[in-house]
Amino acid sequence: MGRFRRFPPPRRLVVVRVATLGLVLGFAAWQFFFAGGNRPPTHAPQPGETAFVERAVDGDTLLLADRTRIRLLGVDTPETKRPDWPVEPFGPEAHEFTRSHVEHRQVRLEFDKERRDKYDRVLAYVYVGDWFLNEELIRAGMGRAVTNHPYSESMKRRFRAAQSEAKRERRGIWRTDAPRGERQGAAGAPGR
Numbered sequence: 001m002g003r004f005r006r007f008p009p010p011r012r013l014v015v016v017r018v019a020t021l022g023l024v025l026g027f028a029a030w031q032f033f034f035a036g037g038n039r040p041p042t043h044a045p046q047p048g049e050t051a052f053v054e055r056a057v058d059g060d061t062l063l064l065a066d067r068t069r070i071r072l073l074g075v076d077t078p079e080t081k082r083p084d085w086p087v088e089p090f091g092p093e094a095h096e097f098t099r100s101h102v103e104h105r106q107v108r109l110e111f112d113k114e115r116r117d118k119y120d121r122v123l124a125y126v127y128v129g130d131w132f133l134n135e136e137l138i139r140a141g142m143g144r145a146v147t148n149h150p151y152s153e154s155m156k157r158r159f160r161a162a163q164s165e166a167k168r169e170r171r172g173i174w175r176t177d178a179p180r181g182e183r184q185g186a187a188g189a190p191g192r
Contacts, residue, residue, distance in 0.1 A: 049109055053102045057081065059094025059143055061121065062102065071121040072134045073112055073151055074159050077143035078173065090173050094142035102126065102133060112151040125155070138162040141172020 052065040059077025062070040078088035080095050110125040117123055126133040137143045138159055145159035167174045 050106045051109055053105055053107055056095060056099040056103050059091065059098050059137065062098070062107075062126065069119075069121040070109070070124050070126065071117050071119070072137070073123045073125055074146055074149070074155055075134045075137050075143045076146045077137060090142060093172065094137065097137060097140060097142045098133065101131070101136075102128060107133075112155070114150055123151075135159060135162050139166055139171075141166040141169075141174050144173065 051068070051070075054063050054065045057063055057069070058080045060072040060075055062072075064070060077094035077098075078091035079085050080087050080091035105128060108127040109122075110127065111123065112125070114123055135158055138145050139162040145156070145163040147156045147160065166172060170176055
């Protein structure tokens with residue numbers, strides 16, 4: 001009789017297969033539940049669509065329930081969360097303004113020429129009923145109008161008018177006792 005190769009007993013083979021399957025499923029579950037914040041949204045928001053705001057990230061950025069990041073179009077608020085950058089004057093107030101109006105609420109999203117910014121955030125106009133968050137942030141002096149990006153000229157006119165009103169009434173960043181850079185309109189880092 002010659003030598004025969006010994007095969008593992010069936011019980012050992014089953015244990016190895018079950019352990020391998022458990023590792024694969026465990027890794028898949030970890031990716032789904034813990035690494036899911038990096039997944040792209042399941043769908044692109046559509047114009048006029050309502051969405052639930054999970055939280056206000058800062059004055060001009062929202063996180064929707066489906067993990068989509070929304071960047072308010074045409075408005076720039078002072079920084080609060082930028083890495084290696086100090087919290088800017090009126091940044092916390094702008095964040096609170098946005099948080100108090102839209103966090104944990106349904107909002108309506110409208111879009112313009114460009115749908116995403118260089119950070120892959122969705123660019124949008126955000127409404128609660130007929131109340132227009134982008135414009136009201138500017139009117140309250142919680143941010144400045146950004147008119148050097150490609151979007152509707154009629155919206156740019158609205159935002160300039162809201163900013164003129166905030167300046168005239170010396171609201172928020174336009175107060176006379178605000179830090180010098182804020183009074184001049186440097187509410188955020190250039191090129192954001």
